[in-house]
Amino acid sequence: AWMDADFRRQLSARRERVEDAFEFEGRKVGRGSYGQVFKTKPRSCADAPAGDYALKQIEGSGLSMSACREIALLRELKHPNVISLKQVYLAHETRQIWLLFDYAEHDLWRMINFHASAKKCNSQVSLPPNFTKSIMHQILCGIHYLHSNWVLHRDLKPANILVMGTTSPERGRVKIADLGLARLFHQPLTPLTEIDPVVVTFWYRAPELLLGARHYTKAIDLWAIGCIMAELITDKPLFYCKQEEDIKTSSPYNRDQLERIFSVMGFPSQQDWRDLPHLPKYGDLVRNFGTGQQYARFSLGRHMSRSFGMSETSPEFRLLSRLLAMDPLRRPSAREALEDRYFLEEPRPAADVFNGFDIPYGKRDFISDSSDNKDDPARQQQSQPVHASLQQYQQSHQQALLLQQQQQQLS
Numbered sequence: 001a002w003m004d005a006d007f008r009r010q011l012s013a014r015r016e017r018v019e020d021a022f023e024f025e026g027r028k029v030g031r032g033s034y035g036q037v038f039k040t041k042p043r044s045c046a047d048a049p050a051g052d053y054a055l056k057q058i059e060g061s062g063l064s065m066s067a068c069r070e071i072a073l074l075r076e077l078k079h080p081n082v083i084s085l086k087q088v089y090l091a092h093e094t095r096q097i098w099l100l101f102d103y104a105e106h107d108l109w110r111m112i113n114f115h116a117s118a119k120k121c122n123s124q125v126s127l128p129p130n131f132t133k134s135i136m137h138q139i140l141c142g143i144h145y146l147h148s149n150w151v152l153h154r155d156l157k158p159a160n161i162l163v164m165g166t167t168s169p170e171r172g173r174v175k176i177a178d179l180g181l182a183r184l185f186h187q188p189l190t191p192l193t194e195i196d197p198v199v200v201t202f203w204y205r206a207p208e209l210l211l212g213a214r215h216y217t218k219a220i221d222l223w224a225i226g227c228i229m230a231e232l233i234t235d236k237p238l239f240y241c242k243q244e245e246d247i248k249t250s251s252p253y254n255r256d257q258l259e260r261i262f263s264v265m266g267f268p269s270q271q272d273w274r275d276l277p278h279l280p281k282y283g284d285l286v287r288n289f290g291t292g293q294q295y296a297r298f299s300l301g302r303h304m305s306r307s308f309g310m311s312e313t314s315p316e317f318r319l320l321s322r323l324l325a326m327d328p329l330r331r332p333s334a335r336e337a338l339e340d341r342y343f344l345e346e347p348r349p350a351a352d353v354f355n356g357f358d359i360p361y362g363k364r365d366f367i368s369d370s371s372d373n374k375d376d377p378a379r380q381q382q383s384q385p386v387h388a389s390l391q392q393y394q395q396s397h398q399q400a401l402l403l404q405q406q407q408q409q410l411s
């Protein structure tokens with residue numbers, strides 16, 4: 001080995017071990033094919049400031065492509081509304097990689113579910129009047145920072161919007177994160193949904209992606225933010241679509257998801273979306289939906305006013321309809337969205353999205369290894385076969401791609 005053996009011994013003797021610095025036994029709060037996450041506190045001897053931390057043990061061993069990408073990306077980024085990587089621990093003996101983050105007690109997936117179930121049993125929970133506005137403002141600030149550093153998120157959804165709890169000095173602050181999975185493939189090809197058994201939802205996926213757009217764009221992130229805004233207002237996923245039970249092909253075209261979007265938004269006319277006919281899957285669209293006459297009377301305004309009494313002239317609705325423009329070229333940039341009148345009028349957005357109100361949500365549950373965590377946001381359904389390993393998954397994905405290409409050559 002190129003490094004002097006004695007020097008190596010000295011290094012490894014001096015290296016701080018993650019288990020010496022942090023207590024995380026039995027404190028697992030998350031698990032998926034990206035790895036697992038523990039809620040932890042530094043031991044007295046550690047030099048980390050007191051408080052809660054999240055320790056992410058990266059799946060696999062050694063510096064995998066995704067581990068490299070996550071570390072390289074996160075160490076460059078520093079913004080109050082983006083999750084911050086505090087420390088990296090490389091356990092040389094086990095070739096394990098541990099990432100240390102600030103701990104976020106809440107996330108929008110659990111918060112929205114809490115309000116949805118409170119509504120069902122008619123026990124409304126009081127929230128500050130600027131709750132949605134504050135969350136939206138901080139998501140847009142974080143995304144504006146990422147986009148100005150040419151970082152696209154690609155998988156914005158409520159589960160990836162974390163919120164700091166009452167024990168944190170940043171109480172009620174939004175932290176944009178990426179709990180993993182959709183980062184396996186940089187192309188917007190829909191990954192097979194039978195990944196260990198996390199089901200990738202298409203509810204936040206922009207229409208151009210469903211119609212075969214080959215590259216992610218900033219506008220795709222803004223569409224997802226529009227979907228999250230609607231869900232914060234109504235406590236329901238705007239483009240909720242039942243996930244099919246069977247294995248999805250790796251084609252980006254998803255007829256049911258498109259049907260749901262059209263039944264809320266109406267069908268895009270030539271005037272609404274000039275470039276629509278140039279998208280790869282336009283042929284499938286015409287075959288499945290014809291001229292879309294059956295959606296002529298649907299519109300976002302009709303949906304939001306009929307189902308939630310929202311006025312189409314309110315600044316809140318106007319921003320929402322700008323974010324959910326079918327044509328990606330018509331969606332605002334994050335900066336343009338931040339300059340919208342909605343954020344300038346009373347009540348103004350607050351740094352603590354709970355605005356000092358009591359936080360009604362419970363703490364995250366610890367998960368034991370035996371029980372699979374049913375209410376984990378990533379596990380919408382358990383119906384998919386579990387992939388023994390990521391390698392197997394990637395092979396089957398490659399096979400699916402090859403098959404698709406052969407089919408295309410035949411057709």
Ligand SMILES: Cc1ccc(-n2nc(C(C)(C)C)cc2NC(=O)NCCN2CCOCC2)cc1
Binds near residue numbers: 054104151176180
């Ligand atoms: C391969 C790869 C995977 C994820 C990322 N990634 N990207 C982001 C941005 C900056 C885009 C929001 C964040 C992360 N990683 C995590 O959020 N990690 C999870 C941090 N959480 C864990 C649970 O506790 C709070 C922190 C990059 C590359």
